[in-house]
Amino acid sequence: MRFIRMVFVVALALILIGIALANRQSVTLSLFPADAGAFIGGRWSVELPLFLVIFLAVAFGMLAGLIWEYLREAQYRREARSHRAQAAKLEGEVGQLRRQHANPRDEVLAIVDAPKGKPAGATPVAGTSLPVTR
Template sequence: MRFIRLIFVAALALVLVAVALANRDMVTLSAFPANFGQYLGGTWSLTVPLFLVIFVAFALGMLAGLVWEWLREAHFRREARQRNAEVVRLESEVGHLRDRHAAPRDEVLAILDEPAPAKGAALPAVR
């Protein structure tokens, strides 16, 4: 798996270098239309290589998509957290009910009957 990832990263780096070399021309990015910037004062333009514009636009698009998906899935994460807390609470309740209503039995059988802790649940302290 590590080898496949290395090949993928190397191919991606090769493609990015090829795009950068093919788009080395300088371009001027203006924040406002041609004569509008003079009313605000100062220079509202920036001259950068074209490949930098392409890479920054791609990175900002990826970041926007990441944030969008993270916000979209927030209710799924909240529901999973609530259900996990409910499972932990119910397992604790079942354990208390077993302890209260179970007849005395062999110690080895009692250890074997204990359920495994749920994912995310804290393990009991060792005495």
């Protein structure tokens, strides 16, 4: 897997270097169309190499997509958080019920609730299924 990742990274680097070398000419990048910046005042354009404009456009598109997906999936994260809280609450209730019913308060109930065929309070000896002798 590591080898495949390295091959992919090297191939991507070679492609990006090739694009950069093939697109070195300078282009003017303007914020406003056709002299609209003159009405506002100031210089609203910049000269950049074409490969830099391409790379910045791809990076901006990826960032916009990341933000878009983060906002789109917010409802799913909210639901998951709610379900986690509900599951934790139910696990706490189950634990509380187990603690309440694990130790009966009355010895008569312990005898009644004991499995048939075994005396109440009999525990098997380690390594056998026989109850402890008294």
